[in-house]
Amino acid sequence: MAKIIDGKAIAKKLRAVVAKQAAVLKEQAITPGLAVILVGDDPASEIYVRSKERAAAKVGVDAKTFKYPNDATEEEILTQINALNQDETVDAILVQSPVPSQINEQTIQEAILPAKDVDGFHPENSGRLFAGQTGNYPVANTPRGVMTMLHHEAIDLDGKHAVVLGRSILVGRPMFALLQKANVSVTLLHRYTPADLRRQLLATADIVVVATGVPDLIMGADLKPGATVIDVGMNRLPNNKLVGDVNFDTAQKVAGAITPVPGGVGPMTIATLLETTVELAAHHHHIELEHGWQNI
């Protein structure tokens, strides 16, 4: 039976590291500032933004939410972003997804100063990641959190093959780039990959990251025995049960290690967002941080 990777516990350790880093900044009278722009009244987004605020407060990050009504114009949001770009107390800016349809998400993302782009969505940042550049630039938090999990679990990446399923800007693409940067041989699959080809490639995959939104897309029989399985999926079934994209019961019999849903990747995202916020603040003030995720 696979080892269950406890994302909740790893996220807790990461938050403790981030709180220490924030305390170091506090000694120099710096409070990392995170600005969240929330447009509309999607209840799930509101809950999510509130949990970001709470988690931020606990580690010493000053999170402020800027709420706009459902009929806010793109111009209003751009004006808000411009003000935040210039605000010296704000180190990190994010626009909560989704936004209403009158607002072009790409335009909004690209208006955020790359140095404050805590989600790593700006093409300048994703371009650096894709090029494999070292140095200080923000990276999408969910895949970054997955890398932290793999590190924490001491998963061997050397000479391995990873298959990433799903190619969103949020998860799949930066996940590909991060694994690639760690010298993994990586295959990126998506909705146009035929099922036969998917199975053929999964059979050779030492690491599988799934972020497709399709429950039970991956069954135990699809996996290479001993594979590490990271399930980024989060699907609400008609019976209200929350499941991932991997069939957990069959997969855990074949995998070497597997993340559960919930309690796997989910808790890592906000912890990593706070980690990135503190790093952006440190970089902004030209301070070198010690004791990062390597130490959890």
Added chain:
Amino acid sequence: MAKIIDGKAIAKKLRAVVAKQAAVLKEQAITPGLAVILVGDDPASEIYVRSKERAAAKVGVDAKTFKYPNDATEEEILTQINALNQDETVDAILVQSPVPSQINEQTIQEAILPAKDVDGFHPENSGRLFAGQTGNYPVANTPRGVMTMLHHEAIDLDGKHAVVLGRSILVGRPMFALLQKANVSVTLLHRYTPADLRRQLLATADIVVVATGVPDLIMGADLKPGATVIDVGMNRLPNNKLVGDVNFDTAQKVAGAITPVPGGVGPMTIATLLETTVELAAHHHHIELEHGWQNI
């Protein structure tokens, strides 16, 4: 036996298309301008830059070379790039690689205005490509030329698996992104991929693009029968023979189609560079071009 893909013939067709596009711009008194910065006296670079100039003149692109001595400083080059960024007659800028070691290639690349970055190396452009954005942004010319070849040969990409070997900024990474954008399922391999894993993945590859600089890295026995093989390698053997990264004699017995070296991908690069230059000029002057590579 595999069909030999005649890169020379395809490049010729592409140059004819580009010349037509340049003629359309000429009617509006626009001459596409390409600025090439050449630092040092590498003989291969000089030959290459001269052939760029000649090819440019033939299609109606105004190519100017700015030569600097081997001991030029980074600041001198940055000053030159700034001047070219502001020069309204220059639509496209490239710095011939390699540059002497006192010059940081990344700094230089990022100083070029993204809208004039004809090599597509600026993180803002490579970020757009990586994100799969549509719209007008320059893309690295060698992999773009490969896509034109695949299109010209009517290679079926639908539901296929491609393996890209080599992950340079110049070829492998943008090749991955372009194939991915065309909905191919793509695996990116590199020097840290174990030989066994490479063979395992090649055995399922319908399309193979090799850009590693290792002669005979790929043998016929490594290929899936009928695969399309694109050899970007260009290696000079001790006996002075020019070969690719693929063992041509064994590969052509297994592949469905294969590019020779020389005469395969090589001729496509300059033709595509001119294509991109003309497109940047058109975009710069807000003119919609017709009859692009789709029509060759």
